[in-house]
Amino acid sequence: MTAGATIMALMPLALGLSKGTIVSKGLAVVVIGGLSTSTLLTLVVVPIMYEWIYSIKMRRRMG
Known part of the structure; x- marks a missing residue:
């Protein structure tokens, strides 16, 4: 928020x-880009990576 x-x-x-x-x-454009990128990474990319790594670990444990 x-x-x-x-x-x-x-x-x-x-x-x-x-x-x-x-x-x-120029400063405003850079700040907006940085905030948008960091928010996207934090809310979308990081959770997807965690789920991906977790599923790989579970597949290796199962067989």
Whole structure:
């Protein structure tokens, strides 16, 4: 939820809807990308990898 709120708060800055965004626009885009990527990795990729490794271990134990 925190990442989502931060991404939404940075959207106007990343889209250039406010004045003086020449330098800040790039920073906002990078922060949004980093938060999106880390959230996706944490909530999707890591649990899938854990399940995949667990299933491999269980198959080896079974036979």
